[in-house]
Amino acid sequence: MPVTAQIAFDVEKVRKEFPLLQTSMNGKPIAFLDSAASSQKPHQVIDAITTYYREKNANVHRGVYQLSQEATTAFENARERARSFINAPASKEVIFVRGCTEGINLVASTFGKRFLKEGNEVLVSGMEHHSNIVPWQMACEDRGARLRVIPVNDRGELIMEEFERLLTDKVKIVAVTHVSNTLGTINPVAEIIAKAHEKGIPVLVDGAQAIPHMKVDVQELDADFYTFSGHKMFGPTGIGVLYGKEKWLNEMPPYQGGGEMIETVTFEKTTYNELPHKFEAGTPDIAGAVGLEAAIEYIQSIGYEAIHRHEAELLAYGAHQLQQIEGIRFIGTAREKASVISFLVEGIHPYDLGTILDKLGIAVRTGHHCTQPLMERFCIPGTVRASLAFYNNKNDIDRLVEGVRRAVAMLK
Numbered sequence: 001m002p003v004t005a006q007i008a009f010d011v012e013k014v015r016k017e018f019p020l021l022q023t024s025m026n027g028k029p030i031a032f033l034d035s036a037a038s039s040q041k042p043h044q045v046i047d048a049i050t051t052y053y054r055e056k057n058a059n060v061h062r063g064v065y066q067l068s069q070e071a072t073t074a075f076e077n078a079r080e081r082a083r084s085f086i087n088a089p090a091s092k093e094v095i096f097v098r099g100c101t102e103g104i105n106l107v108a109s110t111f112g113k114r115f116l117k118e119g120n121e122v123l124v125s126g127m128e129h130h131s132n133i134v135p136w137q138m139a140c141e142d143r144g145a146r147l148r149v150i151p152v153n154d155r156g157e158l159i160m161e162e163f164e165r166l167l168t169d170k171v172k173i174v175a176v177t178h179v180s181n182t183l184g185t186i187n188p189v190a191e192i193i194a195k196a197h198e199k200g201i202p203v204l205v206d207g208a209q210a211i212p213h214m215k216v217d218v219q220e221l222d223a224d225f226y227t228f229s230g231h232k233m234f235g236p237t238g239i240g241v242l243y244g245k246e247k248w249l250n251e252m253p254p255y256q257g258g259g260e261m262i263e264t265v266t267f268e269k270t271t272y273n274e275l276p277h278k279f280e281a282g283t284p285d286i287a288g289a290v291g292l293e294a295a296i297e298y299i300q301s302i303g304y305e306a307i308h309r310h311e312a313e314l315l316a317y318g319a320h321q322l323q324q325i326e327g328i329r330f331i332g333t334a335r336e337k338a339s340v341i342s343f344l345v346e347g348i349h350p351y352d353l354g355t356i357l358d359k360l361g362i363a364v365r366t367g368h369h370c371t372q373p374l375m376e377r378f379c380i381p382g383t384v385r386a387s388l389a390f391y392n393n394k395n396d397i398d399r400l401v402e403g404v405r406r407a408v409a410m411l412k
């Protein structure tokens with residue numbers, strides 16, 4: 001093995017950079033295992049936001065004065081950093097949105113208006129978050145189109161033969177998640193995109209759960225749209241990115257009207273600003289963009305290779321330790337999996353288990369995880385979900401396992 005192959009990753013050093021991981025919950029040091037819902041933030045991100053408000057705060061794109069120009073530079077630098085992070089060809093293809101949900105709504109609404117007609121179909125998958133179902137349902141209802149669903153097998157993987165069967169000429173867009181928030185499944189999005197493109201069909205990828213764990217290159221994937229949220233990748237809430245290929249964004253009408261997105265306004269007619277501003281009505285979340293840039297820098301300083309190695313090790317360890325518990329059933333055993341462990345214990349409601357874990361200082365998510373159709377597919381009311389980030393350690397896993405054992409002893 002080359003000497004340089006392994007970059008040192010010191011989880012205990014990394015943990016010290018996250019103030020919230022030093023706190024306690026219900027009198028116990030917190031074991032935070034809910035990063036798929038929202039990740040914790042390193043002080044670098046918190047400091048970047050504070051510094052922005054202390055030293056640079058002004059509105060962007062409009063002021064002739066120095067402070068406003070500095071704020072504009074900070075905001076546009078963040079866009080450029082986001083562009084290079086996902087290797088988008090141009091920064092005008094990087095639109096700042098509130099998060100992944102808004103990114104999908106933007107595309108469903110405006111692509112829908114421009115391209116969906118009666119009798120058309122939109123293809124999603126059976127493991128989508130509600131954010132990648134409901135906006136399409138709304139667009140379909142509006143346009144007289146139909147929502148079709150790629151089914152999921154018992155391991156929690158997409159059935160690709162079914163995908164190919166459903167990919168008919170009626171389909172105008174495919175919208176799939178890169179990584180499932182409930183199952184951890186990593187979907188073969190490059191293959192999905194290639195197959196869709198053979199038929200000239202564009203693909204939107206919901207990257208909310210991929211971006212915290214893996215390098216995303218939108219050109220390599222050839223994604224038409226790719227969207228993600230800052231708060232799931234160690235950045236602030238209220239900011240996210242929608243990448244879209246220029247050729248589509250130019251054809252799509254604006255999403256919202258207001259300041260910033262216009263070129264000229266008269267009472268008779270408005271002409272729209274160029275990309276990306278056409279899709280950014282109103283004052284954007286400038287501090288959020290600055291915080292997102294700090295989060296990108298932070299991820300890059302650790303490196304996805306180190307992140308992957310550490311998380312894969314924890315995932316394998318966690319699955320093995322939990323497996324020893326009698327009556328445990330894992331939901332989501334895909335061959336390609338990110339660091340999410342969803343499970344049930346026979347005879348125990350996930351909510352009861354989660355409540356006991358909370359008392360022990362262990363933060364997990366319980367319920368349907370905004371994937372009700374997927375719960376229906378597995379005929380379950382919900383799961384207990386432990387979702388890991390690079391700042392988790394074996395002690396977090398040991399506490400989870402011990403906590404589940406104690407809960408089982410109490411509830412059975």
Ligand code: PLP
Pocket residue numbers: 036037098099100101102129131132177179180181206208209229231370
């Ligand atoms: N897509 C997936 C796969 C998610 O897990 C989530 C959030 O959990 C979303 C979309 C929505 O993200 P947000 O609430 O940040 O807009």
